[in-house]
Amino acid sequence: MTEPISPFDSDAIEQLRQQHRLDPEYVRTLRNRLFKQFRSDEDATSNFPLRDSLRCHVLQQYRRFDSDLDGATKLLFRTEAGMLIESVILRIATGRTTLCVSSQVGCAAACDFCATGKMGIAKNLDYTEILDQVLQAGQLLASEDGSLDNIVFMGMGEPFHNESQLHKTIEVLTAPDHFNRSPSRILVSTVGVSDAMIQMAGRFPKVNLALSLHSADQSTREKIIPLARRYPLDQLRTTIQRCNEIQSHEVMIEYLMLRDVNDSVIDRDRLAKWLDGLNVHLNLIPYNPIEDAPHLAGTEPDAIADFARAMKGLGVKTTVRYSLGRDIDAACGQLVRKENRTYALRLNANVARHSPTA
Template sequence: MPSLPLSIVRPTASTPSIYEDKAVEQARRVLRFDPGLVRRLRTALFKHNRSPSDALLTLPVQLRRQFSSQIALTALTLCERFDSGIDGASKLIFKTAEGYAIESVLLRAATGRVALCVSSQIGCAAKCDFCATGRMGMAHDLSAAEILDQVAQANRQLSAEGRRVRNLVFMGMGEPLHNEQSVSEALDFLTSAQGFHHPHSRILLSTVGVADALERMAERFPRVNYAISLHAADQAVRERIIPLAKRYPLHDLRGTVSRLNALQSDRTTVMLEYLMLAGINDAPEDADRLIEWSRTLRVHLNLIPYNPVDDAPHLVGSDRATIERFGERLKAAGLPTTIRYSMGRDVDAACGQLVRRENRALARSTAMASALA
């Protein structure tokens, strides 16, 4: 990656960022300049997708170095980009100030629309059997600035194509509702006029089913869309592939979905994600249990082909014919159902695949250094 200009502060763990309203306001007051200049700078960064060095040109010459010495205009360092040779996926690998790697995935649809899959944690405590990130272990939460910077930098990557991110999905590394505070702060900034001004309706937050936090989030952001990684309508099967399911049984989760339906517009549905695993959750009786569990709920089923991950050879994805039969059974019962097309297989788009080993090595070396200190 090219080095940053001298006028741009590299992100550090202690440097306040352009995403932090209080820190930005404090710097503005110390430097005694008009609030309109902050709005102009943020517009250049988040609406016009200009690089930090270009965006700084919106400030008077005498303020550029002073302001950028106090406020970091980035929170992450973009290290690598992997473009799929078979579809419109691009994997972006970032480094945090502490040196941990995280990833985001750009998904370009044939319609020209672009979605960005963002990460909320380094690692994940949910430890789902099918997920590479869960096998990484838990390192720590991302800050709101680190979540938001994925969006800003993805938009800058897309600007060369004359496009920008249309849909944001919190389906990357981590369980968003285990990092409720940072994710809430990020959603506030994403949707605010002073930030990205991104429509609530084009944001989807996916959770493995942290019911209490999901209800709090929906009360605070009722216009955001929500998805639950269900993957089974049988409690024993769900616990087998999602250890956290023991804390949030299906009966309670169903009540949560019902309350979300009451909170949200009649046109809003809760997405149920269902990873198709051969011999585990893809039999006709599994579909029937799913139909019964979903009865009277306003939901949309999303059937997902399995992206194989390292260290999980016991899991095999259902074949296409099985997925289609399963989907037809759901549709025949009146359940809105979509079969997702899996993108980015050739760039390991299964979340966490590329960065897992690197983060494990860093975590081990950090632990060793702490033990020797």
């Protein structure tokens, strides 16, 4: 008996169609129902003659957390390899809904302020595992009579450390015969992989880019973002200039407000100078503490507001981005980290028991 086929696998679906001489309309209907309308698995496959040959999902939903504060939802998924990843649905007050997806298990960037970066592992997700996050979140929202408006690659992992699967994911998301999502509703956030940013801008010029800058001082940035040693600020500024030449829209600049780290008047003036002449939009982000970084604290709200006013006065487009789902995001990545480590220990112990040399 052959393995069930993923609807994301276009070549396998086409081979199945030809083998059984199916009318192409069956495939079009399946994709429209599943990828565009986000109908339930049963409904989407109801009239597909070979529905038993399909497997709609490669991820198993493990747990769901719903915020009591603002309607955000965190979804934990288990991969076929047994590892956990997370996606977050953000229901914005304006009515728009954003999905934050993961591109890796863990993250090799190891940023000081990020729980995911302290997991100690980094494994790339297959494009089908990234797309299934979108599909299952879309189905959840559709079941609530809601819609999925924006997709951001801001979850677990540095997206450009999984560049080939990221590109394939975006191709399927924007393909008219698949998800048919507008590229302008997709954003890829990076800590600053210069060459990949330029390649993304060239290949997908309408997809939005966000740079997690967090400091315009090289030594400070290196302390909180180890990858900054490889991609220094001068190089990143040139990268944004190049992206501005390719794309017509702004590059988002993410700036996490860390008390006594990057929120002084000197930091502000240095940031304004670094951004001068670039087509960018600055997002100031309040910091939610994590247990693995007790030495870091967030800037007070009034001080963030002062920082924002000053940046606007210096001619920088600036927004203070308020975090949603604080009651479920405060320990972002922590549960996943513990579960994955437990699984890895069990797996290693099992391998050791069955090793010929054991």
